[in-house]
Amino acid sequence: MNENILVGRNIHVPLTCEKCGKANPEYKGVGEYKCSECGYLMYDDFGKVRNYLEVHRGATQSEVSRETGVAMETIRQFLRDERIEITAGSGVMMQCEICKAPIRSGRYCPECTKVVEKRQNAENSSGHKSNVQGFGMAQRGESGARRFKR
Ligand SMILES: [Zn+2]
Numbered sequence: 151m152n153e154n155i156l157v158g159r160n161i162h163v164p165l166t167c168e169k170c171g172k173a174n175p176e177y178k179g180v181g182e183y184k185c186s187e188c189g190y191l192m193y194d195d196f197g198k199v200r201n202y203l204e205v206h207r208g209a210t211q212s213e214v215s216r217e218t219g220v221a222m223e224t225i226r227q228f229l230r231d232e233r234i235e236i237t238a239g240s241g242v243m244m245q246c247e248i249c250k251a252p253i254r255s256g257r258y259c260p261e262c263t264k265v266v267e268k269r270q271n272a273e274n275s276s277g278h279k280s281n282v283q284g285f286g287m288a289q290r291g292e293s294g295a296r297r298f299k300r
Pocket residue numbers: 167168169170171172185186187188189190
């Protein structure tokens with residue numbers, strides 16, 4: 151399998167009605183498309199995953215992929231974009247990129263998100279007050295234990 155074609159956004163979108171063949175189904179939102187001719191409803195990859203998760207809360211990534219036919223990489227893309235969220239108790243779907251804590255969406259756990267955002271804010275304010283902790287609020291997270299290991 152060519153890994154490269156799975157990287158990025160190769161989301162399958164219905165281009166013609168699967169029932170009557172009319173082109174350009176109308177986009178209804180959240181991954182749903184409706185044929186203007188016969189009213190048939192279709193879904194893109196996001197819609198399929200979303201529908202499946204609505205019914206099968208707690209599904210694992212591989213189960214969702216198998217049942218919907220949507221590539222794992224595409225599902226991971228949705229997770230990273232925080233377009234879908236896997237419910238708690240579904241097993242470890244994602245790992246925080248920094249501390250490897252199990253997370254349900256995005257790239258970092260809440261703790262690391264704070265650290266990353268703080269760092270970005272510090273960078274944005276051109277280095278000036280880069281060691282100011284928090285924003286007016288006393289935050290304990292900075293000291294020792296919470297610091298992620300390298
Ligand atoms: Zn149709």
